[in-house]
Amino acid sequence: MVTNSRAQRRRREASLGYLLLLPAVTVFAVFIFYPFLRNFQLGFYLNPPFPNLPKRWVGFDQYRDILGSDSFVDSLKTTIAFAFLTVPAGIALGMALAVAANRKLKGIGIYRTIFSSTVATSVAVAAVIFSMLFNPIVGLLPWLGVNPTPPIIENPDLALGAVALVTVWQTLGLTFILLSAGLQAIPEDLYEAAALDGAGATTRFWRVTLPMLSPTLFFAVVIGSIHAFQSFGQIDIITNGGPFKRTNVLTYSIYSELTTANHAANPGKAAVLAIALFVITLGLTLIQMRVLERRVHYAR
Amino acid sequence: MRAEPKRWESPSVRRLRKAGSYTILTVLAVVVLFPIYITVVNSLLRPVDIASRPPTFFPTHPHWSSYADAWNGGHMAKYLLNSFIVTIAITAGQVVTAIFAGYAFAFLEFPFKRTLFVVFLATLMVPFEVTVVTNLDTVNALGWYDTYQGLAVPFLATGFGAFLVRQAFLQVPRDLSDAAALDGYGHWRFMIRVAVPLARPAIAALTVFGFLGAWNQYLWPLLATKDDRLRTVQIGLKQLRATSLDAVNVTFAGAVIAVIPIAIILLLFQKHLVRGLTAGAVKG
Known part of the structure; x- marks a missing residue:
């Protein structure tokens, strides 16, 4: 009798467990796993140039054609360039703010709030503000003497840098918060010991702060890179992928294949591009996990 | 310091x-x-x-x-309302599904628990941008294009949330759950009366984080709506900019209006945001 009721209780517990997981699992199945897997299937079909014609099975041909095409390679190069323009600059600036604010001074809380203030802006808000500031008529940059022809956001050489500048500013608050938390986690006695050994401020920064902060910095680099590879809103608002596709990052190219403004939607091509984006993100995540694992190992 | x-x-x-x-x-x-x-x-x-x-x-x-022009003529009032509806629905959904799943993973035993946990973590590997192609079809098939459901339902659960709440629940002392069982508490009562209050910091962090993420969404609201009455603040702002330079002050006012709600929330809950952000980064 006892074993029977225990088995019963175990069964009840299991069904409660499944019941509690059901809502999340349903959302994941419908909106994450199914669409993820369907990308691979969509990639096997070539979409017709006009709607309402049947699509054609082409197997891996479409993968090969798209991933080997100049437009994909250009888009990938643009995305990588964008990551290199945003991540190091963003972290360097965030670091400068975090170090500057990491002092015991009266009123430091106000400065900390100001430094984290861009968290309140969204990508869209930042993009709209800066696109106005770049504007040759109402903008301030032209007044400051930065007034190239063609104007910044229509200039093939400058547009990506301009979008990167917006991104760096918009993410600065987050980077600051993250690095500040990392700085504050460094034990004070390390600095005291270094100071006793005669280390000046510069030496302490390079020998104590940076090594102790390296896990946080590394995390910021990975998250920043993943974010850079998924950037979309600022490009949609400021440049629409132009001029001459110079800001056509991967996510924007997926979006272009889905919107029907200029041509019939091409889900097959969008799916292949999405798979490429997934592989890149996965690579970055795996690198992060590998390095973090190693760090934990060393710490023991 | x-x-x-x-x-x-x-x-x-x-x-x-x-x-x-x-x-x-x-x-x-x-x-x-x-x-x-x-x-x-x-x-x-x-x-x-x-x-x-x-x-x-x-x-x-x-x-x-x-400001009046942006609020009325620029439809910022309507966009703000849409953003609030969608954001609150998403945040509430994420918190509830995270508590449920976190509870199951922390307090219950059932077959395939580990496998299911790995499935939850696997969702973190798939950026939303990768799923938009089919999600657009799905939302169309369900008749959810240009609806609040279409904007909110795909985001009602996150692997991150379930993980965060599970970690917090694992800190709840076992004695407490044993004592609760002796007192005749069922799992639901224990979850609501004991586990959730003890995990409040994690749940607060998740709430702020979810709110911020949902409020700032751009790609999905752009793809899943066309009707101006369903547009959120972020997309509305883009449309406000598209008007001519004669109304450039209205665009700037719109940007200020879009920032104010989130600025207030951040000032109130700054601490929780920092905790949510640094949950994975700064540890030992």
Whole structure:
């Protein structure tokens, strides 16, 4: 009798467990796993140039054609360039703010709030503000003497840098918060010991702060890179992928294949591009996990 | 906070060092804040004055009409309402599904628990951008294009949330659950009365994080709606910019309006955001 009721209780517990997981699992199945897997299937079909014609099975041909095409390679190069323009600059600036604010001074809380203030802006808000500031008529940059022809956001050489500048500013608050938390986690006695050994401020920064902060910095680099590879809103608002596709990052190219403004939607091509984006993100995540694992190992 | 070096310094040197610190901090603060400041200033100027050179940095005669124009003519009131509806639905959904799943993983035993946990973590590997192609079809097939459901339902659960709450639940002492069982508490009562209150910091972090993420969404609301009555603030702002330069002050006012709600929430819950952000980053 006892074993029977225990088995019963175990069964009840299991069904409660499944019941509690059901809502999340349903959302994941419908909106994450199914669409993820369907990308691979969509990639096997070539979409017709006009709607309402049947699509054609082409197997891996479409993968090969798209991933080997100049437009994909250009888009990938643009995305990588964008990551290199945003991540190091963003972290360097965030670091400068975090170090500057990491002092015991009266009123430091106000400065900390100001430094984290861009968290309140969204990508869209930042993009709209800066696109106005770049504007040759109402903008301030032209007044400051930065007034190239063609104007910044229509200039093939400058547009990506301009979008990167917006991104760096918009993410600065987050980077600051993250690095500040990392700085504050460094034990004070390390600095005291270094100071006793005669280390000046510069030496302490390079020998104590940076090594102790390296896990946080590394995390910021990975998250920043993943974010850079998924950037979309600022490009949609400021440049629409132009001029001459110079800001056509991967996510924007997926979006272009889905919107029907200029041509019939091409889900097959969008799916292949999405798979490429997934592989890149996965690579970055795996690198992060590998390095973090190693760090934990060393710490023991 | 960093310890000041324990060397002897004359008061004047110390004062100089302090002044230097404040100078650096103030310069940095001006640089960071400038785009927001100029946005507020420009929202209070007439378009002619925004374009005049040298630019006006201190509006002596503020024109507040741009805010009324953005609110009514620019539909910012409607966009804000849409953003609030969608954001609150998403945040509430994420918190509830995370508590449920976190509870199952932390307190219950059932077959395939580990496998299911790995499935939850696997969702973190798939960026939303990768799923939009089919999600658009799904939302169309369900008749959810241009609806609040279409904007909210795909985001009602996250692997991150379930993981965060599970970790917090695992800190709840076993004795408590044993004692609760003796008192005749069922799992539901234990979850609501004991586990959730104890996991409040994690749940608060998840709430702020979810709210911020949902409010700032851009790609999905752009793809999943066409009807202006369903547009959220972020997309509405883009449309506000598209109007001519004659109304550039209205666009700046719109940007300010879009920032205010989230700024208030952040000022109130800053602490929780920091905790949510650093949950994965800063540890031992």
